[in-house]
Amino acid sequence: MTTTETPYLLGSDPDELRRLEEQAAALAPATRTILRLAGIGPGMRVLDLGTGAGDVAFEVADLVGPGGSVVGVDASAQALAWAARRTEARGVPNVSFVHADLHDVPITGPFDAVVGRLVLLYTPEPARVLRRYATLVRPGGVFVAMEYEMSAAGTLPSTPFAERLVHWLTEAFRRSGLDPLLGARLGSVFDAAGLPPAAVLGLQGYRPPGDPTGARMATGILRTLEPVLVRTGIATPEELGLDTLEERFRRHQDEGELVFRLPTLVGAWATVEEGHDD
Numbered sequence: 627m628t629t630t631e632t633p634y635l636l637g638s639d640p641d642e643l644r645r646l647e648e649q650a651a652a653l654a655p656a657t658r659t660i661l662r663l664a665g666i667g668p669g670m671r672v673l674d675l676g677t678g679a680g681d682v683a684f685e686v687a688d689l690v691g692p693g694g695s696v697v698g699v700d701a702s703a704q705a706l707a708w709a710a711r712r713t714e715a716r717g718v719p720n721v722s723f724v725h726a727d728l729h730d731v732p733i734t735g736p737f738d739a740v741v742g743r744l745v746l747l748y749t750p751e752p753a754r755v756l757r758r759y760a761t762l763v764r765p766g767g768v769f770v771a772m773e774y775e776m777s778a779a780g781t782l783p784s785t786p787f788a789e790r791l792v793h794w795l796t797e798a799f800r801r802s803g804l805d806p807l808l809g810a811r812l813g814s815v816f817d818a819a820g821l822p823p824a825a826v827l828g829l830q831g832y833r834p835p836g837d838p839t840g841a842r843m844a845t846g847i848l849r850t851l852e853p854v855l856v857r858t859g860i861a862t863p864e865e866l867g868l869d870t871l872e873e874r875f876r877r878h879q880d881e882g883e884l885v886f887r888l889p890t891l892v893g894a895w896a897t898v899e900e901g902h903d904d
C-alpha cells in the first residue's frame with residue numbers, strides 16, 4: 627500500500643475510532659436518509675471510501691440487504707481491523723474491506739454506487755478523487771458524497787462559549803489546509819469532476835438541553851485536534867481545558883437551556899452517465 631499524499635489529520639488510535647463510532651450514531655438518521663434519497667437499495671454492490679470504523683458500510687449493508695454487498699476501503703490498518711471486528715460481531719457476511727490509499731486503490735468496478743462520508747475533506751483534490759471513482763460506477767449508477775458544513779454547529783441561542791469551540795474546530799481544519807465548509811461546496815466539486823449536476827441537501831440534527839451529544843462531540847473532536855490547536859497557536863492547553871470541557875459544556879447547555887445544533891451533514895449525489903472516463 628502506498629502512503630497518503632498528506633498524513634491523515636485525525637489518526638486512528640482507539641480513542642479516535644471510538645469517537646468515530648459515537649459521531650456515526652449521531653449522524654445515522656441523516657446518513658440513512660441521504661443514502662435512501664440517492665437510491666441505495668436492495669441488491670446493490672457498493673464501494674465505501676474511507677470507511678474508518680465501518681459505520682457507513684454497515685448502514686449501506688442494511689439498505690442493500692443480503693442480495694447486495696459493500697466493500698469498504700481505508701488507508702488505516704488499525705481502522706480496518708476495528709471495522710472487521712465489528713463486522714464479525716454483527717454477523718454481516720456481505721461487508722468486506724480493502725486496505726489501500728484512495729489515491730492508489732487496486733479495485734476494479736463496476737459498482738452500482740460509490741459512497742463516502744467525511745473522507746473527501748481529507749484529500750488534497752476532492753474532485754480528482756471523485757472523478758477517479760466515478761469510473762468504477764456503472765452507467766446509471768450513483769456517486770454519493772457526504773461532508774460537513776462545520777460552521778453550522780453551535781447552540782441555539784448562540785453563546786460566546788459555543789462560538790469559541792466552533793471557531794477552534796474550524797480554524798484547526800483551515801490551518802491544516804482542509805475546508806471546514808466542504809459540504810456546502812460539494813456541488814462545485816461534482817462539477818469539477820465532470821459529473822452531472824448533483825442534488826445537494828444538508829440535514830441538520832438538533833439535541834435538547836440535557837442531551838450529552840453536543841458536549842461529547844465537541845470534546846471528542848477537540849481532544850483529537852489538540853496537537854494542531856496548540857501547535858498552530860489557536861488555543862493553549864489551558865484555554866482548551868480538555869479535562870473539564872465536557873462537564874463545562876453540559877452545564878453551560880443545561881443552565882442556558884440551549885439546544886445543540888450538530889454540524890450540518892451535506893449529502894450530494896449524481897447519476898454517473900455512460901462513458902464517464904478518468
Ligand SMILES: C[S@@+](CC[C@H](N)C(=O)[O-])C[C@H]1O[C@@H](n2cnc3c(N)ncnc32)[C@H](O)[C@@H]1O
Nearest residue numbers: 630676677678700701702727728743744745748
Ligand atoms: C473522519 S473518518 C470517516 C470514517 C467514516 N467514513 C465515517 O463517516 O464514519 C475518515 C477516514 O478516511 C480515511 N482516509 C483519509 N484519507 C484517506 C486516503 N487518502 N485513503 C484512504 N483512506 C483515507 C481515514 O483513515 C479515516 O478512517
